[in-house]
Amino acid sequence: MFSVAARRTALHSRAAATSAFRSPAALRSFLSSLAILEQREGQLNHGSLSAITAAQKLGGSVHAFVAGGGVKSVAEEAAKIDGVEKIIAVDNAAYDKGLPENFAPLLVENIKKGGYTHVLVGHTAFGKSLMPRVAALLDSQQISDITAIESENTFVRPIYAGNAIATVESSDAIKCITIRGTAFPAAEIAGGSATIEDGVDSKTESTSEWVSEELAKSDRPDLATAGKVVSGGRGLKSKEEFDRVMLPLADALGAAVGASRAAVDSGYADNSLQVGQTGKVVAPQLYMAVGISGAIQHLAGMKDSKVIAAINKDADAPIFQVADVGLVGDLFEKVPELTEKVKSS
Amino acid sequence: MSALRILVPIKRVIDYAVKPRVNKAQTAVETAGVKHSMNPFDELSVEESVRIREKKSAPGGVEDICVISAGPAKAQDVLRTAMAMGADRGIHVEVKEGDDLEPLAVAKLLKATVEKEKSNLVILGKQSIDDDAAQTGQMLAGLLGWPQATQASKVTFGEGDSVEVTKEVDGGSETVRAKLPMIITTDLRLNEPRYASLPNIMKAKKKPLVKMSLSDLGINNERRLKVLKVTEPAPRQGGGKVEDVDGLVAKLKELGAL
Numbered sequence: 001m002f003s004v005a006a007r008r009t010a011l012h013s014r015a016a017a018t019s020a021f022r023s024p025a026a027l028r029s030f031l032s033s034l035a036i037l038e039q040r041e042g043q044l045n046h047g048s049l050s051a052i053t054a055a056q057k058l059g060g061s062v063h064a065f066v067a068g069g070g071v072k073s074v075a076e077e078a079a080k081i082d083g084v085e086k087i088i089a090v091d092n093a094a095y096d097k098g099l100p101e102n103f104a105p106l107l108v109e110n111i112k113k114g115g116y117t118h119v120l121v122g123h124t125a126f127g128k129s130l131m132p133r134v135a136a137l138l139d140s141q142q143i144s145d146i147t148a149i150e151s152e153n154t155f156v157r158p159i160y161a162g163n164a165i166a167t168v169e170s171s172d173a174i175k176c177i178t179i180r181g182t183a184f185p186a187a188e189i190a191g192g193s194a195t196i197e198d199g200v201d202s203k204t205e206s207t208s209e210w211v212s213e214e215l216a217k218s219d220r221p222d223l224a225t226a227g228k229v230v231s232g233g234r235g236l237k238s239k240e241e242f243d244r245v246m247l248p249l250a251d252a253l254g255a256a257v258g259a260s261r262a263a264v265d266s267g268y269a270d271n272s273l274q275v276g277q278t279g280k281v282v283a284p285q286l287y288m289a290v291g292i293s294g295a296i297q298h299l300a301g302m303k304d305s306k307v308i309a310a311i312n313k314d315a316d317a318p319i320f321q322v323a324d325v326g327l328v329g330d331l332f333e334k335v336p337e338l339t340e341k342v343k344s345s
Numbered sequence: 346m347s348a349l350r351i352l353v354p355i356k357r358v359i360d361y362a363v364k365p366r367v368n369k370a371q372t373a374v375e376t377a378g379v380k381h382s383m384n385p386f387d388e389l390s391v392e393e394s395v396r397i398r399e400k401k402s403a404p405g406g407v408e409d410i411c412v413i414s415a416g417p418a419k420a421q422d423v424l425r426t427a428m429a430m431g432a433d434r435g436i437h438v439e440v441k442e443g444d445d446l447e448p449l450a451v452a453k454l455l456k457a458t459v460e461k462e463k464s465n466l467v468i469l470g471k472q473s474i475d476d477d478a479a480q481t482g483q484m485l486a487g488l489l490g491w492p493q494a495t496q497a498s499k500v501t502f503g504e505g506d507s508v509e510v511t512k513e514v515d516g517g518s519e520t521v522r523a524k525l526p527m528i529i530t531t532d533l534r535l536n537e538p539r540y541a542s543l544p545n546i547m548k549a550k551k552k553p554l555v556k557m558s559l560s561d562l563g564i565n566n567e568r569r570l571k572v573l574k575v576t577e578p579a580p581r582q583g584g585g586k587v588e589d590v591d592g593l594v595a596k597l598k599e600l601g602a603l
Contacts, residue, residue: 132483141569215517324584
């Protein structure tokens with residue numbers, strides 16, 4: 001079934017056995033990665049370029065894959081990324097919504113055709129829904145949400161809400177991987193000239209149908225990739241207060257707005273703003289936690305931030321144990337004062 | 346519409362409020378003597394199944410709610426909890442302590458169970474809070490060739506076996522429609538799980554609980570990932586506190602964050 005992959009593995013072990021006589025470059029040539037890109041209405045999702053960065057770290061050849069209606073311009077944009085050899089594009093509107101029932105068989109066909117050893121996608125809603133289905137079809141045990149690559153078969157991933165870090169070695173011929181975007185910066189679109197090739201269109205009918213979507217509109221930076229994040233918790237007390245206190249601070253700093261699960265569950269902020277184990281994982285330059293106690297599930301989503309600042313009236317809140325700078329005080333006084341001082345400085 | 350035969354896979358994990366500790370040998374997280382409970386996302390799956398029955402929201406009704414867990418003998422505790430919440434019966438697939446199954450093996454085990462039990466709806470948690478893999482539901486859907494709706498925040502049943510699911514996605518929500526049989530994974534906003542009442546806990550002790558082994562289901566525990574080591578994350582150094590907003594601004598400037 002996987003003759004190409006099997007042959008590659010066989011070749012690889014032979015190469016490894018005689019590695020003393022081979023240059024590392026020769027070894028690397030047996031490794032080939034496919035990075036899955038996300039697109040929306042013909043626009044490339046730049047966050048998904050993290051998959052290319054991870055593929056480049058593996059060494060070996062890097063191809064990228066994109067599917068949807070009229071994806072030519074997306075393919076052309078991605079072709080400009082340095083180090084990418086080939087963009088495989090499938091132009092068919094049936095893949096626009098990324099429904100896993102037809103997208104997974106499509107990927108499997110293209111993975112088999114290309115004989116890839118590694119397949120990578122972001123650990124986003126799209127990647128999380130799609131990749132395990134692909135892995136199951138390939139009989140491969142996926143490696144989720146990796147934060148580092150130690151070698152072509154050894155990967156690092158957080159477990160237990162980031163309270164432990166596991167290093168795992170995969171024995172699968174095709175390694176299916178989802179990557180944590182904040183651990184791999186998006187590849188830059190410059191300096192490359194990849195060829196663009198039509199992929200195989202497996203034309204599997206989707207057994208599910210897309211009905212509608214409701215996306216939160218915001219002019220502020222995207223939470224997952226913002227350089228600064230201000231995040232509010234239960235201490236904000238109501239949606240009105242959340243908006244009145246947090247939004248001006250976010251605007252003064254040019255920051256994205258986040259929230260703790262408590263704030264989301266109480267209806268102060270939209271679900272999509274939740275930072276934590278069950279929400280988004282962020283790693284900005286500055287993370288400012290306002291009225292957030294710092295439960296382990298929340299810390300899992302932000303403890304890799306460069307600088308953490310906390311404002312909380314409880315001097316014993318766990319957030320102060322991880323904050324680089326903490327201010328004990330009433331957020332309803334301190335945050336507006338801070339907003340004014342940031343604006344005037 | 347077909348009557349629902351719901352299968353709810355549940356996992357026994359270290360309680361969400363416990364801070365896990367890595368063992369001295371750096372091979373795993375310490376589990377001995379640590380409080381365990383049902384994976385929080387699985388509680389949502391059990392709750393949703395019971396609500397579908399109680400609210401009569403599926404036109405064909407609910408014929409059976411079966412919970413299944415693979416793990417050591419203590420996994421029976423979470424199965425009893427699920428039965429106290431309203432599940433009809435349980436299946437315990439006995440796996441030795443420390444011989445944990447990977448998601449792909451669990452998906453294969455569940456596929457065999459689905460076929461044996463003639464399930465037409467499987468509701469799983471979106472991820473377990475120990476391994477954080479978020480794979481099993483999707484893998485099962487792939488192996489069965491069934492439609493999937495992940496991270497569900499709302500499930501409604503229509504005529505002709507159709508099911509509409511609102512899913513949480515990056516930036517908002519998305520609604521998809523599919524036909525039974527299908528796979529749904531639950532997200533936090535789906536419902537608020539009930540506490541089992543004492544009388545229901547007593548009644549749950551009399552509900553049927555079948556024990557099985559991996560070989561009964563034709564599964565062998567073949568591991569594809571070898572855990573080389575497990576370590577504590579690098580600790581963050583708290584930087585201390587400042588007196589006022591001016592101090593905060595000055596410190597942030599000093600740290601280059603402003």
